Amino acid sequence: MTLPQLKMQTPDLIQKNIEQIAKLFPFVMTETKDEKGNLKKAIDFDLLKQSLSDVLTDDQNERYRLDWPGKKASLLKANTPIFKTLRPCRQESVNFDTTENVYIEGDNFEVLKILQESYLGKIKMIYIDPPYNTGKDFIYKDNFKVSKEAYEQEIGAVDEDGAKLFKNTDSNGRFHSDWLSMMYERVVITRDLLSDDGLIAISIDDTEIYQLGKLLDEVFGDNNRLACAPWLSEPSGGKEKTGLRTGHEYLLIYFKNTSINITQEERSTGELNLKDKLGRYRKERELMKWGGTSLREDRPNQFYQLKTPEGIEVLPYRNDGKEGHWRWGKSNDFIKEALEYPDFFHWELRPFDDGVRVNNKMERWVPYEKIRDKKKSVGWSTWLDKYGYNADGTRELKELFNMKPFDTPKPTQLIKWFLNLHTDDDFIVLDFFAGSSATAHALMQLNAEDNGNRKFIMVQLLEKTDEKSEAYKAGYKTIAEIGKERIRRAGKKIKEELEEKNRQLKIGEKPTDSSKLDIGFRVYKTASGNMKDVYYHPEKLDQKTLPGLESNIKEGRTPDDLLTQVILDLGLELNLPVEQKEICGNTVFIVQTNALVACFDDKINFEIVDHIADLKPFKVVFKDAGFADDKDRINVEERFKRLSPETVITVL
Ligand SMILES: C[S@@+](CC[C@H](N)C(=O)[O-])C[C@H]1O[C@@H](n2cnc3c(N)ncnc32)[C@H](O)[C@@H]1O
Numbered sequence: 001m002t003l004p005q006l007k008m009q010t011p012d013l014i015q016k017n018i019e020q021i022a023k024l025f026p027f028v029m030t031e032t033k034d035e036k037g038n039l040k041k042a043i044d045f046d047l048l049k050q051s052l053s054d055v056l057t058d059d060q061n062e063r064y065r066l067d068w069p070g071k072k073a074s075l076l077k078a079n080t081p082i083f084k085t086l087r088p089c090r091q092e093s094v095n096f097d098t099t100e101n102v103y104i105e106g107d108n109f110e111v112l113k114i115l116q117e118s119y120l121g122k123i124k125m126i127y128i129d130p131p132y133n134t135g136k137d138f139i140y141k142d143n144f145k146v147s148k149e150a151y152e153q154e155i156g157a158v159d160e161d162g163a164k165l166f167k168n169t170d171s172n173g174r175f176h177s178d179w180l181s182m183m184y185e186r187v188v189i190t191r192d193l194l195s196d197d198g199l200i201a202i203s204i205d206d207t208e209i210y211q212l213g214k215l216l217d218e219v220f221g222d223n224n225r226l227a228c229a230p231w232l233s234e235p236s237g238g239k240e241k242t243g244l245r246t247g248h249e250y251l252l253i254y255f256k257n258t259s260i261n262i263t264q265e266e267r268s269t270g271e272l273n274l275k276d277k278l279g280r281y282r283k284e285r286e287l288m289k290w291g292g293t294s295l296r297e298d299r300p301n302q303f304y305q306l307k308t309p310e311g312i313e314v315l316p317y318r319n320d321g322k323e324g325h326w327r328w329g330k331s332n333d334f335i336k337e338a339l340e341y342p343d344f345f346h347w348e349l350r351p352f353d354d355g356v357r358v359n360n361k362m363e364r365w366v367p368y369e370k371i372r373d374k375k376k377s378v379g380w381s382t383w384l385d386k387y388g389y390n391a392d393g394t395r396e397l398k399e400l401f402n403m404k405p406f407d408t409p410k411p412t413q414l415i416k417w418f419l420n421l422h423t424d425d426d427f428i429v430l431d432f433f434a435g436s437s438a439t440a441h442a443l444m445q446l447n448a449e450d451n452g453n454r455k456f457i458m459v460q461l462l463e464k465t466d467e468k469s470e471a472y473k474a475g476y477k478t479i480a481e482i483g484k485e486r487i488r489r490a491g492k493k494i495k496e497e498l499e500e501k502n503r504q505l506k507i508g509e510k511p512t513d514s515s516k517l518d519i520g521f522r523v524y525k526t527a528s529g530n531m532k533d534v535y536y537h538p539e540k541l542d543q544k545t546l547p548g549l550e551s552n553i554k555e556g557r558t559p560d561d562l563l564t565q566v567i568l569d570l571g572l573e574l575n576l577p578v579e580q581k582e583i584c585g586n587t588v589f590i591v592q593t594n595a596l597v598a599c600f601d602d603k604i605n606f607e608i609v610d611h612i613a614d615l616k617p618f619k620v621v622f623k624d625a626g627f628a629d630d631k632d633r634i635n636v637e638e639r640f641k642r643l644s645p646e647t648v649i650t651v652l
Pocket of ligand 1: 106107108109128129130131138139140406408409410411432433434435436437438439459460461463479
């Protein structure tokens with residue numbers, strides 16, 4: 001009798017693709033033997049071809065597409081499972097138990113694969129700023145055979161899979177191909193992570209924009225290209241490369257599906273930086289009439305009473321204390337609506353001119369129109385000028401560190417422009433070339449400005465800093481250390497500024513809830529899986545190897561590690577709240593009330609099972625070795641059937 005075992009590996013997308021084809025063309029399904037002689041599902045490709053014969057093109061035919069050596073291998077790689085996981089690191093995290101933000105150290109290809117199930121269709125915005133392939137960039141590449149020359153240019157340590165960080169110079173015969181392969185295998189996975197209303201923006205310059213554009217057209221569909229937006233990065237002109245100075249880069253922006261509206265507010269006269277129950281707005285014109293004919297006697301029927309949301313009755317007094325009038329009469333539809341809905345106007349308390357008082361008061365309430373209507377306003381332009389320049393990115397980082405720890409930070413304003421394209425403000429943003437974490441900084445700033453609830457996932461390779469750099473000398477040995485420290489410092493600064501702003505509120509202005517601002521983050525690091533080989537290949541277990549294998553879990557792996565891998569394996573998100581409880585002497589993890597309950601202790605008995613069943617969890621995970629014997633295991637299953645029949649039990 002065995003309970004179903006968790007697979008503890010990333011999904012096999014080839015298998016998923018086969019299942020999709022089987023749904024559409026069941027008659028092309030067949031069976032074949034794998035290398036061990038076991039039967040497995042396969043596709044009769046000749047039959048599939050025949051059923052599509054009109055539109056098929058084979059390898060000899062010319063066709064319109066972007067190709068490079070290594071493209072097929074990249075796609076295969078993107079679809080093949082890996083046996084890696086994430087290990088949490090509480091010491092380096094901020095507010096681990098309460099934050100919804102995540103920072104992951106590791107190669108982003110592996111991380112994207114690890115996140116594949118948990119974040120499938122759940123990420124609304126992705127911003128990335130990959131190496132531009134300028135001839136000086138370091139590219140992380142798999143252990144496919146490299147030429148001797150390229151080998152000599154390798155830097156950094158070879159990781160446990162033989163993957164390498166190497167300097168891609170244009171003497172590399174595969175200069176574009178290596179870069180394209182690196183981007184392709186990542187972008188292919190990324191598309192699956194985006195929600196249907198998701199958007200991705202990629203920073204790039206003219207070294208690779210043509211190749212990247214074609215690649216993204218292929219992955220997302222050219223009908224889903226929202227913009228190729230030039231961004232003015234160096235207003236006085238950048239470095240001269242061709243005899244002409246190039247002072248701009250690009251944002252290539254794609255939808256997952258074209259069916260979403262992006263924000264269309266005219267931001268040039270101000271952002272929708274205020275919020276009420278109906279959503280975001282900005283204050284526009286005063287309702288008070290000014291200028292030549294602005295006294296009560298000029299429009300007597302435009303002198304009437306309005307009420308603030310707090311019920312204060314307000315008449316249109318001018319700042320000189322004279323009776324004035326509103327810009328609209330009471331019979332106007334706009335005012336009729338305002339009289340019914342107390343939040344219709346934005347109200348501010350303004351002083352009268354020096355020494356002037358009306359009814360013994362020195363101030364008067366002034367209503368402003370609220371602008372939130374998107375249809376009437378003009379859309380944003382794709383010409384991105386004044387959204388921060390490179391120099392602003394550098395200045396922002398310098399202000400936090402009192403030195404220049406990273407060479408190519410993007411300005412937060414540019415990233416804020418992108419994040420603002422979505423009308424919503426409660427979603428997950430992913431940046432898997434995080435660098436100095438400008439995206440996390442921009443996101444926290446935007447949340448502080450509009451009370452939003454955007455959450456970030458940053459991914460950064462453990463790339464070493466140059467020993468001669470200021471960062472290295474200041475103790476930051478990797479770019480990830482700089483990125484994490486920036487979030488800590490920026491978060492603290494943003495929160496302090498928000499609290500200061502709340503203390504300095506003008507009368508009538510509402511405070512922003514600073515306790516809601518999430519400036520924490522959970523740190524995770526990629527690592528080999530927690531399970532020993534025998535977990536995946538029990539057939540290899542024989543009498544000789546048995547004594548060392550009483551546990552199928554690697555030494556040194558903690559319950560926190562196991563929980564993280566189980567969460568990922570079950571497709572749950574990393575930022576769910578986790579409660580840790582001692583029940584009958586065992587440590588029990590309760591993930592999001594009852595989404596998952598896990599206990600990795602060794603003595604699972606009835607008492608604890610009854611307590612767990614009481615929680616009516618959707619899923620329960622134990623260690624297979626946690627049961628004393630088969631009898632116990634069966635009894636546990638029976639007990640759940642009786643006490644909480646919906647619960648799915650699995651084991652490690
Ligand atoms: C151009 S920088 C990004 C800068 C960032 N936008 C900022 O404003 O600070 C690219 C970053 O991607 C990182 N990187 C390169 N290859 C990576 C990989 N395979 N996985 C994760 N990060 C990688 C590099 O270490 C570098 O920090």
